[in-house]
Amino acid sequence: MSLLIAGVVLFFAVHSISIVNEPWRHRMVEQHGKLRFKAVYSLIALAGLVLMIKGYGMARLDPTIIYTPPAWLGHLAMILLLPVFPLLVATYFPGRISRAVKNPMLIAVKLWALGHLLANGALADVILFGSFLAWAVADRISLKFRSPQSHPAIPEGSANDAIAVITGLGLYLAFVLWLHQWLIGVPPVAV
Template identity: 50%
Template sequence: MTLFVAGLLVFLGIHSVSIVAPRWRDAQARRMGENGWKGLYSLASIASFVAMLYGYGIARQIPVMVYMPSMVLRHLALLLMVPVFPLLIAAYLPGRIKRLSRNPMLLAVILWAVSHLLANGTLNDLLLFGGFLGWAVADLISVSRRAHVRPVPSAPASAVNDVIVVVVGLGLYAFVLLWAHARVIGVSPLG
């Protein structure tokens, strides 16, 4: 559990620099160069992500149950996951969906975290999904208060992007739901 928690804290901490110290982040990027900063940021993110995943896998072997989710909550979780992949894709393919949601990636993380909290009741699940939920809500609030938000590289805005976002997003959700989640995570969301 220690490796999991350390990896989670470092990963979320790195991703919180713009929330708690945006000026410091910008100063480091100027000092190191944008590519130098992104390289260091990426290496630290990957290392902490690997530690978090490996530690989570170990923690899953000795689960500490906090609550037992009902079948109704598991079905609700499946429903809440429907817009997650389209929202993730909308962050990079601007159209009406991105404009209306304002920050589709953070909304996707919030829905992903809430749905997984509804469907899972172990301590490590609460730490993982609760941590991401808290981070995403804090970042959403932070982004709405920032005077300058760094742009996310994306395709040119187009009405066709909304169709692509929905079709590809729902296709990805079906792929994860019906095949990838069981193969990669080791648990089928469908029971």
């Protein structure tokens, strides 16, 4: 469990810099350059991600159960997860979807985390998915007080919504039918 917690702390420490101290982040970029800042940021985030994955995998071998969700919550989770991939794709293919929801990536993270919390009740699940949910909520709130930043994306267009929905639903199906089992080792739908 300590690897999971260390990974969560590292990963969210760097991802929370703008939430807790955006001026410091700007100073670091000015002092060290954008490329160097992003390189260090990425290495720390990657180390945190690796520790999270390893720690979560180890914690699943001897789980501490906090709650046992009823089967119907698994079905609700599958419904909540349906828009996750279209929202993620809409982040990089801006159109009416990204304009309507404003922060498609954060909404996708919230839905993904909430869906997994509904379907899983082990301590490791609560730590991992609860951390993502709490971070996404905090980040969304902090956006009200931060200066807007532009992120690289293709130009906004009406075809982007179709790309986001079709590609996103294709990814959702791929995860449900194959990728979740292959990558995570757990089928998302009981056979």
